[in-house]
Amino acid sequence: MREERSFQIARWVVLVPLIIFTVAPLYVMITSAMKPLVDVQGAFQWLPTNFTLQPFIDIWATVPLAKYFGNSLIVSVCATAFSVVIAIFASYAISRYRFRGRGTFSGVVLSTQMFPGVLFLLPLFIIFVNIDKTLGFTFLYQTQVGLIVTYLTFTLPFSIWMLASYMDGIPRDLDEAARVDGTTALGALFRVILPAARPGIIAVAVYSFMTAWGEILFASQMTNSATRTLSVGLQSYATETDVYWNQIMAASLVVSVPVVLGFLLLQRYLVAGLTAGAVK
Amino acid sequence: MAAALVERPARTVAPGGSARNRGKRRVSRWLVWNKWTPYLLILPAVLMELLIHVIPMLVGMWMSFIGLTQFFITNWATAPGVGFGNYRIALNFNNSLGEKLVQSFGATLGFTLLVVGISFIFGISASLMLQHNFRGRGLLRTVFLIPYALPAYAGIITWKFMFQRDNGLINEFLVNTLHITDDAPFWLIGGNAFVAVVIVAIWQQWPFAFLMTMAGMQGIPDDLHEAASIDGANIWQRIRYITLGMMRPINAVLLLLLFLWTFREFNTPFVLFGPVPPDSANLLTVNIYSSSFIQWNFGLGSAMSVLLMLFLVVIAGGWALWNRRVNRNA
Numbered sequence: 235m236r237e238e239r240s241f242q243i244a245r246w247v248v249l250v251p252l253i254i255f256t257v258a259p260l261y262v263m264i265t266s267a268m269k270p271l272v273d274v275q276g277a278f279q280w281l282p283t284n285f286t287l288q289p290f291i292d293i294w295a296t297v298p299l300a301k302y303f304g305n306s307l308i309v310s311v312c313a314t315a316f317s318v319v320i321a322i323f324a325s326y327a328i329s330r331y332r333f334r335g336r337g338t339f340s341g342v343v344l345s346t347q348m349f350p351g352v353l354f355l356l357p358l359f360i361i362f363v364n365i366d367k368t369l370g371f372t373f374l375y376q377t378q379v380g381l382i383v384t385y386l387t388f389t390l391p392f393s394i395w396m397l398a399s400y401m402d403g404i405p406r407d408l409d410e411a412a413r414v415d416g417t418t419a420l421g422a423l424f425r426v427i428l429p430a431a432r433p434g435i436i437a438v439a440v441y442s443f444m445t446a447w448g449e450i451l452f453a454s455q456m457t458n459s460a461t462r463t464l465s466v467g468l469q470s471y472a473t474e475t476d477v478y479w480n481q482i483m484a485a486s487l488v489v490s491v492p493v494v495l496g497f498l499l500l501q502r503y504l505v506a507g508l509t510a511g512a513v514k
Numbered sequence: 515m516a517a518a519l520v521e522r523p524a525r526t527v528a529p530g531g532s533a534r535n536r537g538k539r540r541v542s543r544w545l546v547w548n549k550w551t552p553y554l555l556i557l558p559a560v561l562m563e564l565l566i567h568v569i570p571m572l573v574g575m576w577m578s579f580i581g582l583t584q585f586f587i588t589n590w591a592t593a594p595g596v597g598f599g600n601y602r603i604a605l606n607f608n609n610s611l612g613e614k615l616v617q618s619f620g621a622t623l624g625f626t627l628l629v630v631g632i633s634f635i636f637g638i639s640a641s642l643m644l645q646h647n648f649r650g651r652g653l654l655r656t657v658f659l660i661p662y663a664l665p666a667y668a669g670i671i672t673w674k675f676m677f678q679r680d681n682g683l684i685n686e687f688l689v690n691t692l693h694i695t696d697d698a699p700f701w702l703i704g705g706n707a708f709v710a711v712v713i714v715a716i717w718q719q720w721p722f723a724f725l726m727t728m729a730g731m732q733g734i735p736d737d738l739h740e741a742a743s744i745d746g747a748n749i750w751q752r753i754r755y756i757t758l759g760m761m762r763p764i765n766a767v768l769l770l771l772l773f774l775w776t777f778r779e780f781n782t783p784f785v786l787f788g789p790v791p792p793d794s795a796n797l798l799t800v801n802i803y804s805s806s807f808i809q810w811n812f813g814l815g816s817a818m819s820v821l822l823m824l825f826l827v828v829i830a831g832g833w834a835l836w837n838r839r840v841n842r843n844a
Binding site for chain 2 (some may be wrong): 237238240241244245249252253255256257258259260262266268274275276277278280319320321323324326327331333335336337342343345346347348349350351352353354355356357358360361362381384386387388390391394419444447448450451454455464465468469479482483486487489490493494497498501505
């Protein structure tokens with residue numbers, strides 16, 4: 235097919251502003267992370283004049299970044315692992331069984347996507363406090379367990395929907411054949427469905443991890459100084475007297491690298507999984 | 515292809531006749547499987563949903579009817595019932611709280627319409643321009659998706675730096691590069707804060723619009739374009755009549771999702787301005803947050819959350835009705 239000249243011109247007229255808009259913050263983040271503090275306190279410099287890597291060393295001392303990093307890692311990895319396992323079972327049931335309550339279950343799960351997080355935050359806060367009071371020790375409120383439980387549930391609805399769409403695309407003959415051969419329902423799931431659904435599972439895992447790693451609202455109320463995650467911890471680079479912009483940028487860069495790299499490596503799966511429901 | 519996407523939620527919520535018949539046939543075939551297996555499979559998901567979503571939602575609705583202030587936090591069972599009192603306060607537009615809620619609602623609506631509209635236009639334009647292969651296409655696709663991959667706070671905090679009055683990139687560009695103004699404006703306080711929060715939200719949202727539209731366009735068969743091309747349609751006509759026409763169902767879903775997500779957006783204003791944003795950017799979710807956790811009036815905060823939720827339910831319901839009519843006519 236021929237591309238008209240007008241289209242080729244229009245392409246760059248549209249794309250160049252979008253590239254600048256998208257890349258500008260990334261440029262600011264990377265270059266500012268390599269400037270000394272005085273250079274980010276004065277007028278903005280387009281190019282770093284006094285190049286330094288000191289901010290990348292200082293970030294670990296100014297605030298307990300390593301601890302926040304570890305907390306975020308524990309919470310995100312656990313939330314992702316549990317969420318993926320629970321979503322696999324639930325989506326298998328939705329995709330392969332017709333049972334009473336299936337419609338209600340899918341409906342409720344999907345409709346939770348509509349409600350604002352603040353609506354859950356207040357009651358959850360009170361429910362967690364009271365569960366702990368009943369138990370007699372701190373189990374959920376401002377603990378990693380509480381955060382993991384919350385995040386894994388956040389990602390469940392979308393994960394279930396995405397995985398069920400993906401499994402719908404796997405021919406039934408495959409697991410029916412396994413059933414005829416005498417495997418149990420779980421056997422068919424583990425030996426037939428899981429290997430075939432791997433791209434979908436990777437997509438769900440990436441999505442869950444990104445969600446947990448980036449969550450702010452619940453992290454701001456459901457953590458304390460011991461369980462603080464990156465999303466809230468990053469704001470402590472601003473003190474009463476100084477805002478360490480170079481260190482904030484360096485820290486932002488450091489905490490972004492794992493997720494962005496993971497995303498870029500697994501992009502293919504995520505796009506395929508995200509669109510399994512939409513394009514089918 | 516596209517119809518499947520639109521039908522899916524409708525079918526799961528209210529099974530239609532055809533789905534039920536198909537279901538019956540399957541039931542007989544799958545009856546050999548243990549009847550309880552599906553329930554065991556969804557049990558963990560049900561428990562988690564109950565604990566984190568369903569029960570808190572019901573508690574939240576109940577909380578909106580009691581006077582839960584800081585005096586009753588540890589002893590919440592003794593908080594007095596106030597009936598619709600919290601709603602009366604929130605919706606009494608003559609007092610300062612009600613007035614603030616109306617102003618906040620207006621700001622949120624304006625914010626949402628701007629962000630959804632512009633993000634959608636950006637997303638679909640980029641998808642259209644990347645439809646055909648050319649040098650650098652793969653790289654651009656990756657670059658455009660980076661804001662989506664970046665943790666929200668990292669992106670927003672960088673924008674916050676760019677919007678600083680004395681040492682940010684925006685003012686350096688406007689004052690010293692373009693010489694548009696001599697007086698460096700404030701971006702994070704006053705009326706400009708609204709502009710700032712809209713720009714940052716677009717930066718974060720449009721990659722998702724790009725992702726969805728790009729996937730939708732991949733689903734359009736090449737034959738259609740080729741046939742039209744042979745018939746003499748130029749690329750603009752093909753975009754207008756084939757691509758945009760085929761994309762309508764996906765666009766409808768995308769716009770609804772963007773609207774629901776943007777309307778309850780919390781991260782952007784919260785990271786840019788902290789828990790107490792300037793009036794022009796006082797979005798509903800942050801307003802609710804500060805009523806609850808800064809002023810410790812949980813009852814009022816819950817009442818506002820329920821109102822926000824009702825509004826979104828009405829929007830989604832209206833969308834579903836409109837979508838059904840459009841599909842029937844089409």
